[in-house]
Amino acid sequence: MKNPSVTAALIGCGGIAQSQHLPNLSRAANIRLKTVCDVNADAVAVARKTYGVPHGTTQSGEVFADPEIDLVVVATKEDFQVPLTCAALAAGKHVYVEKPLASTPAECEQVIAARAASGKIVHVGLNRRFAPACRDIARILQKRGGATNIYARISDAYWDWGKSNPPGIRVIHEVCHVFDLLRWLTGAEAESVYCACGRPDDEIYTLKFKSGCVATIMNSGQVTWDLPKERLEIVTREYGALVLEEFVELKTYGCRDEPVVTTYAGHTHPGGEYTHKPLFAQLGASALEAFRRMRWEMRLRRDSGELDGEDAELQRFMDQSFPHVNYLVDKGWRAALEHTADCILGRATFYGAGPEDALAASQLAEAAIRSRESGEVVRL
Ligand SMILES: NC(=O)c1ccc[n+]([C@@H]2O[C@H](COP(=O)([O-])OP(=O)(O)OC[C@H]3O[C@@H](n4cnc5c(N)ncnc54)[C@H](O)[C@@H]3O)[C@@H](O)[C@H]2O)c1
Known part of the structure; x- marks a missing residue:
């Protein structure tokens, strides 16, 4: 018997869709990608041809009117993600929507209200929670009393790929992933944030969590492409430490019941499937x-x-x-989509990031910006 699957549509066929969502949606065993939609007709045509998608449209209304569609994946940009998510929910669809969900906390609250009115799932693409390496870290932390001290770096050539964005906005666009990961790993909300800024998008944040954990985030959009993008160093409550390099290698210290080094094969990608x-x-x-x-x-x-x-x-x-x-590495993009489909099919209980998590990340970004401007610690 054929495995049950959810029928999905993708709105937004740009960078992340081509790098992740299109290949992942077309390969997921529990998803059938029926429709691709983009305001750019060429992007629709390329996506359809490359992935053999049956339908394409430039009108999102067609997606919402299709009774066969269960799940709408939204990957536009934060200026359209909230209205598209709310329209999909009003049409009775489940939604997977990219981060940052919105530019402001108030817009995240609109989605929370729309989700409550619809009773459907809204999964926000804060996908690091689904990276195999992060799941291992969460499991180890659970056994070792949690984290007391975390250093996280998220750095890349934002001066290159993000140059159309206004300076200083990377905290909303990129650091949201780290805010979410730290909340998830500590199981706690932050009680204060301090931001020291060297130059726009070169910043350090210090956060104190209600669990007692303190964290430092280095956010740099001014480095070159050869530096791996993300690194985590964690001190555990019961003596031990974990170091994760770019989702590909986890080292443990003082954890005799864990491997000293675990490596992760990484993400597969059409055209580069077996390279690395x-x-x-x-x-x-x-x-x-x-x-x-x-x-x-x-x-x-x-x-x-x-x-x-x-x-x-x-x-x-x-x-x-x-x-x-x-x-090249597995940051959990595909597993996050498959989990959404499993929840729709009633096979799993949702444990991804919802709009409340997007709201918390947005509030942290707002507080960090206030601290950057005032030079003061901001209490949440
Ligand atoms: N989770 C991650 O790791 C990750 C990685 C990269 C990007 N993203 C997020 O994904 C989102 C998209 O980023 P991107 O780099 O793919 O952007 P992009 O600009 O490359 O692509 C966006 C696409 O959406 C289309 N679009 C815009 N408004 C639309 C509308 N109203 N209806 C239909 N189509 C519309 C555009 O024509 C474009 O093709 C952003 O929110 C970004 O932050 C997430």
Whole structure:
């Protein structure tokens, strides 16, 4: 007998859709991707052709009017994510919507109200909770009395890919992932935030959680592509420590009942399916670092004219055979979507990030911005 599946539509066929949601939706065993929608007709055509999606439209209203659609995945940008989510809920659909859900806490509250009125699931794409490495950390923390001290770094070439955004907004766009991960790992709300800013998007935050855990976040949008993007260092209440490098290698210290090193094979991606996984599985962070350095080096050599930018083989290597470095590792994107479908099918109880979690992340970002402006600790 065929496995039951939910019928889904994707609204927004841009960067994250092409890197993650389209391949993941078309491969998930419990999801059938019926429709893709984008205001850009070319993006719809490319998505349909690449993934064999039966229907395409530029009108989101068509998605909401289709009685066959159970789940709407929204990946536009925060200016449209709230109205599209509310419209989908009003049409009786479940929703998976990308982070940041909204620009302000008040908009997150609109979604909370719309979700309550509909009784449907709203899963916000704060997907780090579903990364296999983060699930291992959560399990270890549970056994060791939780975390007392955390350092988290989220840094990348935002000056490059995020340059159309106003300076200082990365705390809303990117640090929301870390705020959510810290709340989830500590099982607690933050009681205070302090932000020290060197230059826009180069910031340090200090947070105190109600569990007693203190955390430092380094947020930098000013580094180069070769540095792995995310790192966590955690001190556990019962003597021990955990260090996670970019979701690909977890080291434990003082935890004799855990492996000293665990490596994670990473994400699979069309066109780069088998490139890196065996190396990541065997070598962990050193393989990831070599891949990132190689990619950065090739870009520098191409941009300086040392390599022929028109060379077809180089272009294929840069664009297809080697997926975007931030998507080489498994940050839980696919598992988050599959969990949403399992909840709709009644096979699982929802444990993803809901709109309340998006609200908490948005409130933390707002408090961090207030601290940045005032130079004072902001109490929540
Ligand atoms: N969870 C993650 O790790 C992760 C990673 C990257 C991006 N994101 C988030 O995903 C969202 C999308 O980011 P992106 O980089 O793909 O952006 P993008 O600009 O590349 O793509 C957005 C797409 O949505 C379409 N669109 C915009 N408004 C629309 C509307 N009203 N109806 C239909 N289509 C519409 C655009 O034409 C575009 O094709 C953002 O909120 C971003 O923060 C999340």
